[in-house]
Amino acid sequence: MSSFQIFRTNPAFRRYWTARSVSLVGDGIATVALLLLITGSGASATGVAALLLAQAVPRFFGPVAGALPDRFEVKRLLLLAELGQGAVFVAIALVPSNVALLVPLVALSSALATVFNAAGRTVMPRLVDEPQLMPANAWMGTAFNLQAALGPVLGGTVAALLDPRGALLVNAVSFFVGAALLLGLPRMEPSGASAGDRPGFLAGIGAGIAFTWQHRTARAIFLLLLFGIMFASLDNVVLVFLSRDVLEAGPFGFGLLGTGAGAAMVAASLWLTRPTAKFSAVALLAGGWIIAGLGIALTGAAPVLAVAVVTQAVMGLGNSIAMIGEETLLQKAVPAEMLGRVGGSLSSAAFAGSALAYAVGGFVAAAVSPRTSLLVAGIGLAVVTLLCLPGLRAGGRGETPPAADGQAVGAAPSPSA
Template identity: 35%
Template sequence: MSLIRGNIAFRRYWSARLVSYLGDQLARTALLIAAYDAYGGTAVALLLLATTAPRLLGPLLGALADRFDQRRLMVGCDLIQALLYLAVALLMPPLPVLLAAVTAATVAATAFTPAGRGLLPRLVGQDRLPAANAQLAVGMNIGFATGPALGGLMLATVGLGPTLVADAATFVLSALLIRGVRRLSAPATPAAAREPFRRVLGAGMRVVRHSQVVRAVSVGFLVLVTFAALDNLALVPLGRTALAADEVMIGLLGTAYGVGMVLGPVLLTRAGGRTRMQFVLYGAVLALGLGTLFTGVSPVIGVALVGQALAGAGAGWHHVAADTLIQQHVPAERLGVVFGTVYMFPYGAEVLAYLAGASLLGLIGPRWLLVVSGIGILATLALVVPMLTRALGERTRRRAAVAAVA
């Protein structure tokens, strides 16, 4: 983890992401449980929608990251989320107001994400991007894995209000950490800062349309997550029926996935920047698909835990590889719109998966649904490998042509 030790700016950003993800998962778990207890299952669905639908504004909010100072934008987004969750904690509003507050907080989170991903190349340099993304994934996935357990524990012991106050405090801490990042967040060229918002958005969308690398990553996300999200529907029914597991063991299935998401990127940090990201992406899809299949055919809970850990490692690798490929092949001044657009696809895919998966679960049961999920994930390779190979080959040929002319 040499970047964390040696690069102060990266260490601050890494720490900010860790505490922010921890707070996100802490609040999400507490709110879902509290909403279910107070209003029933419909409220849970509405709350999940409030945390998902604003992500579809990714291109518009990503343009903010290309147009304005990224560091200040991230600090502002953190403070907005802190104020919103603090207000909810103090006022305990009725469900419609709660949904509006969570929606507004998700809008701020959606604007934060492309700004952070766009800033990273200037924090660490192009040659350190694979290692930086792997180390970031380790920190974020630690928060992802520990936040739900901590949220449930705090809700049970201190109640919803103090839990949400703790979440607001994580956003304040994140803002303070990012505020201390050295000033590398200005747009890459002075002209970019003077461009009208509409032009910034249009230029970014042209990159999305014409970049073969972006197209390959986006298609991969859409197909992969459409099948991978079926796991969320099948896991609890599988544990309750075929594996005869109690609540604790079913919870451990989620923990195993989170542990895999941490350990997978840890292995990448050991390789530094020596691993080609396209091969990491292919390995990620393979691990995620095989892990899901392994879970589906598992005869006992212990085997399912191994399958979930392998699937989690694949998910961790996939995010590292996807982010690095985009950062390496998209102009720095257009990363905001591109990341905002690319990360629309996983959220749209989740909606597709839940709409189709609910009916499939009733028809074929959890085991076969996981088998369908695993096979669909593996089939993603048939789309992504040719697209990405062609995209990277075309880029290499253009570079060779330029070098020959020079």
């Protein structure tokens, strides 16, 4: 069976994948264009930080967004979030380049993206059969990785040709194209209990957080994302200092390091789309993070730029494999009616881990050398993964989940061995 079989036999998946690919590449373009717009307007470093903060803060409300797919039709949520982001980016492109105006608009866009991501967590089990989850998630990982691989270079190119405002309008169009493609998806009813048996909205949010903590596999993924990404994100903070001060690579060399990681992420996700790629979700998640940790640690020991590019590719390879394993394990180990809320909690854990890294990363980089910082980051990521492994493996043994919304829930389907 070909890797592309799922595209030929499943038009709904084909539409969803294409919609996400278009929107995600547009997001990559917008990230570059926003920074060019705000810095070109003469904003200070504080203004740039405020813009980045506006992107990050709404992501912490993942548990709130995660409760929405249990109460509203999922396709409608996806469409509203996509169209809303398109409208917001039209506004961003048209308003004056003033931090006071841009920050609330960027925050609104990030909030809509959080809603889309939470609803999107529930889509894949609705569109594909369980045996197809792994290759389907690998293809979705490819779409996500295209954002990192193509978005920045396209953003710089489009901004140079059309100016940053034109690039932001291109991103807005990508959302409208994505929404048009999503219109062809089937209706997806709320995954929670019927309206009469459904708890209040706040109670539903609390139930999702409680379920995440009580479910052994979900809790293990939560802790792995929180502390694992805290260590992994130190790579983002320290790498620029390694490139500049240790390897003396300059801006072009620093760009090569990112290119190596991005290319490896795309290659890994494409590799896992093959029908012959038979791995358990647990092996992919844990193995991927350990490979990523090894790549980060080896980057710290790289004697020259060429070696560092290779070790960053190892990091990107592991990162991509881990993301695909995480999605597949979550979809197989957590009941469908809790996927949105658990996914929202996990998204918040990931962003909290990044925030912790960015909060302490500067102090770590100042206290020890870049090489030592990367060694600590790589070893820390591997250790966190090993500590969380027993909880991850519980999902592979068919863990019986705790009760959801006060109702008894049957045993969750287990991942393939």
